[in-house]
Amino acid sequence: MRKLMIMVIVAAMSVMMATVAFADAKKKVKVGFVYISPVADAGYSYAQDQGRLAIDKLPYVETSFVESVPEGTDSERVVLNFARKGYDVIFGTSFGYMDPMVKVSKKFPKVAFMHCSGFKTTPNMSNYFGRMYQARYLTGIVAAMMTKSNIIGYVAAFPIPEVIRGINAFTLGARSVNPEATVRVVWTKTWYDPALEKDAAISLLDMGADIITQHQDSPGPQEAAQERGKYSIGYNSDMSKLAPKSHLTAAIWNWTPLFTQVVEQVRDGKWKGGESMWWGMDKGVVDIAPFSSLVPKNVQDKVNAVKAEIVADKLIVFAGPIKDQSGKVVVPAGQTIDDSKLLGMTWFVEGVVGNTE
Template sequence: MKLTLKRMLGLALALVMSIAVIGCGGGEQKAEEKKDAADEKLKIAFIYVGPIGDGGWTYAQDLGRIFLEKEVPGIETTYIESVPEGADSERVLTELAEKGNKIIFATSFGYMDAVIKVAQKYPDVKFLHCSGYKTAENAGTYFGRMYQARYLTGLMAGKETESNIIGYVAAFPIPEVIRGINAFTVGVREVNPEAKVKVVWTNTWYDPAAEKEAAKSLLEAGADVITQHQDTPGPMQAAEEKGKFGIGYNSDMASMAPKAVLTSAVWNWGPYYVDTVKAIQAGTWKSDQYWGPMSDGIVGLAPYGPMVSDEVKQLVEAKKQEILEGKWDVFTGPIKDQSGQEKVPAGQVMSDADMLSFDWFVEGVDGTIPK
């Protein structure tokens, strides 16, 4: 009986010891799991419509991604470039979500419907769509009031033209592009009521040859200042080859056509990306439609070219200050359309809803809007 009791006590002691060992091992395992989770980086992806070397839109977007990586620790970013708008974008967005990316920035207007579709399938992923207007609980939109910078460049073009014909190489007939043409023309006409802004459409975002040819056609029609909405410096190079002036877009295009470029209307995406990712990390992000003004720093002007006079610089800087301080905005009436009909009465400021749905040209634009 005593022997049996000893054996029972021994077995009990061994059982307690084994439980203790297992418990210690489990604790070590949990600690290791916690360490691995802490070491795991937040995966963020970007989908681009063009190549990062386009010198324009995608290049500016990628500068924002690089800025984000430098400013926010514990993240890992990737990108896929030259993704066509449409079915291909839905496939790529799905692949990025499947690979564990928890934040995806879709950086072109034509990705909009694909973003909404894929967002419904991956509710734990946050989607941010650039320049669109459709949202979901886990999908927001973002853009900047580029029309403010466009207006300022219009002031410069109106002052610099001698032929009173200014060429505008336009991308697609969507409200974003129309709004930019109109803002630019408001600036031109403010300082030069005799000038016209002649528009040629390419229906491209990135086609260097087509965009350069469109600029050449405008130069042959008498334009002596060229601006654009596409992602390549082709129109600026066409202007330089003819000894004329140009105003770049997306990023500073002076290095591609230094004798032509007066300035460029530029994007600065980095601060927005940093603020958005930090909000998502903190759990404070909510889907919205961000449309940041020039005072947020998301849009602005590149440095002036050496050919720009002090008089023109002072004019532009004075108007810029009014915009930055919120004292005035571009689409303040009276504003007429091409037919001379008043669309915005004197003293009235156009609403965001109307600006975001622009489907008409202001007085001074020489061109039509394709259906």
């Protein structure tokens, strides 16, 4: 009888604890964001911050951010500071924040940590990203249907899987409509350096590229294309106002749906660590910016038709046959590349001119 009573008491205490946790979750959720570049960069951090501003309007959310935080020790300090101040959720928005966030998450088990674009997790740290390669595929179609030189320049940040995957998807989209198109890659080894990114674009224009695209946070490459009278395709956000005479479209982020779900789950006590969120066009996290008047109707119609197929899961970007740079078939017809291999992609597809170093 005594044993039964103890079990009843323990069960009652558990219910009380769950109720308290649920009640606490109903209070205002404090959310911190750590950015790699300035929020005014018109690029990656800007796009993340647009999502922050959206959830900041929710009555149960309070947000704060720190911008231009270098990867490494500095990011660990900033994340640690958010945790010590009692923030409920911390979003680390750059790949290089991964290990510092893992370290801090182990010291604060009651805080929800969300890391962008990485692969490591802990019991209270998940990662999130979007299938930007779907939007890249579409912008590749735009570029390949509008190039006259068949040379498309790609200003790229670092040779990590995220960037390589985007270059490959862009190239697959391009060559799906124009097999003669090639994509020349120049690495800057920086996420945000407007002058360097612009110089990289100029070097590609000097090689004969008549369209410039990018995996960079600044509009530098867009500006270079406009100054040379060539076309450009942006990234992260709609950069049309920054290069109106050259901008065709852009592969863009919309983090609002994902951020909203995370804070709702934390508020309701339903958030779980150790998970990976990799959302695509069907959930609105990635898309392309509105076409400019420079894009002919037949190009717009083609891209919109392919976009509908991607959203409906009728077209898989990385479906075989796919060849690598040497011409070797690496994905046979009828097969696809699974997510684990996409997340670790370190090789280029046929049509890319450049190396992965």
